[in-house]
Amino acid sequence: MRKPELKSLDLATLWRGLTRPDAAGADRVVPPTGFTAQLTLFSAAAMAFLAVFAMALALATGRLAERWSSELTQTMTVRVQAPPDQIDRQVNAVMAALDTTPGIAEARVLPDEQVEKLLEPWFGPDLPIEALPIPRLIELVEADEGFDAEALRLRLQGEAPGAVLDDHTRWRQPLVSAANRLRILGLFSLLLIASASGAMITLAAKAALAANGQVIRVLRLVGARDITIATAFVRRFTRRAALGAAGGTVLGMLAIWALPSVDGAGGFLTGLGFRGWGWLLPVLIPVVAAAIGFVATRWAALRMLREVR
Incomplete structure (x- = not known):
């Protein structure tokens, strides 16, 4: 590792850098x-x-x-499966029971076209619905006050034995839990990134201090205190961390913006990206990076200067 030449920093420059309190003056004591x-x-x-x-x-x-929690909580499905000569009668019995059940805002029988669209991801297009033993599906929307699901199940068992009430709990909860865990993973990744940034800036600051050992000795000879020397390194590395983070943030936001949107994929998926005020959150990344650079460089500089006398 090549050390900077002492002639690149004469005593006059060192003295001006030590006596001027601004960042430009303090940075003169650190080779650029x-x-x-x-x-x-x-x-x-x-x-x-x-x-x-x-x-x-x-x-x-x-x-x-x-989205999954709010949309799927209020929607339920009644599945009616019966012999062909009984299915229409049972569907009518289910609709009559739903119309007289308090707490149900809306109930409708899904047409064959919509059922075919729901099954298309698994069976492909042009599925012959009429030739397959596919049950009739009745979608119901729960009112704000809610209803007694267990009482409705018992009533359907008596009036329409082939009807089954499905409140989507079996598959809704794992999906919501998986999404929440992914959110925690994203936040944990941010913490790891911040820690890794602090570690790399600390190593870079130590390397800079070690490479400028001759300069540091001269600074001490002319009366510089360790806090003054550390401040010069802290300012420079803090600015570098902020500038680098700003550039990386801009590139990251452009990459996110360029991603294709999948919000319209059946109304089910949510695209990776920012929405509304969320676009302002990445602005905090350079600020956090500057704070990390300040803390990491200050700690590394003061500790190394205490060890090297």
Whole structure:
């Protein structure tokens, strides 16, 4: 590793950098070149890019869980399966029972075209509904006050033995649970990305301090305190982390924006991306990256300066 030449920083420059309190003056005591600059910029940009996708995943799965939970909670299905000569009578009995059940806002028999569309992902298009023993499906919407599902099941058993009430609980709960776990995974990924960013910035700061050992010794000879030397490195690495994270965030948002939307896929899927005010959340990533860079560099600089006397 090549160390910077002392002649690149004369005593006059060092003194101006130590006596001026602004960032431009303090940065003069740190050589501007070196692989640590590129390392910090690249790592901050890469982590910010990944953070945008982790944030988009967390938001998208959160929307998906809320959508499944809200839409499927109020909709239920009555499945009627009976011999061909009895199915119409049982469907009419079910509709009569639903019309007189308090707490049901709407009930309708799904037409064959809609049933065929529901089965298309599994059996393909042009499914011959009339030639298959497919049960009749009755969709009902629960009112705000709700209804007694167990009482309705008992009533259907007596009036229409081939009717079965399905409240979608068996498959709705695993889907909602999976979406919530994906959201937790996205948030955990953000935490891992922040930790990895802090670790890489810490390593880069230590490498910069080690490479500039000669400069640090001269700074101490002219009366610089460790906090002053550390501040110069902290400011420079904080700015690099913020700039790199800003670039990675912009690239990540452009990549998210370029993704194809799947919101219209049967009204069931929610695309990976941001919606509305969610587009403002990635703006926080460069701010968090700058804070991580500040804390990591300050800790690494002060600890290393205490060890090297």
